[in-house]
Amino acid sequence: MTMAQTPQTKDLVRLPVNASFASAGDPHAVDRAAAGLKAHGFDARIVEDGAAARELLLSLIPEGSAVGEGASATLDQIGVTDAVEKGGRYDAVRVKTRSMDRATQGSEIRLASAAPDVQINSVQAVTEDGRLLVAAMSGSQIGPMAFGAGRVIVVVGAQKIVPDLTTAFQRLEEYSYPLEDVRAQQAYGMRSAMNKVLVVNGEFPGRITVILVREALGV
Secondary structure, eight states: OOTTOOOOGGGOOOOOOOGGGSSOOOTTHHHHHHHHHHHTTOEEEEESSHHHHHHHHHHTSOTTOEEEEOOOHHHHHTTHHHHHHHSSSSEEHHHHHHTSOTTTSHHHHHHHHHSOSEEEEOOSEEETTSOEEEEESSOTTHHIIIIISSEEEEEEEGGGEESSHHHHHHHIIIIIHHHHHHHHHHHHSSOOOOOEEEEEOOOOTTSEEEEEESSOOOO
16 A cells, blocks of 8 residues: 555554543643743743634744744644745745655755744643653654754643653553554555654753643644
């Protein structure tokens, strides 16, 4: 089966999903996470809903910036993806690389994606003591988040906040990955894999902004 083929629904491999990670729990967890993030050098902001998150994120990106974006249901859901890629205010890296040939322009694609002015993303989990976790199959979003991008802006729904690192990995393995695996099969005709996991324990002040939302967003 090639990536161009889409398996029939009956052929999908569906791993068990721990539904307890689908919804927000303690409403005060957002405040604890914000305090934990600030203590580790992150710029943590709290907003009430997705519309406020979208407005804040876009206000933080200077017009004309080269903007990289990890594949994110959260950013799609709140309208950020369309605003960045179709709004005309930014140099959207994914729009540029989609038009390039991966077989002959692989180096150019990697260079353009590795070090944008601003990387926008979500993550799979945030711990209450202030750590970010993001998992990926290829790792294309991990490089710019860890170092390559000049600035990183992350939007996080309340359901992604967990008490500690052990629970964060549990959320990745039991909730985020099974859902992403089904999405990859439907979209690309291939299984996903949690090949690479980035844990950001801290950051130089001002580089990473984390927008915490008091409602569930994305997966």
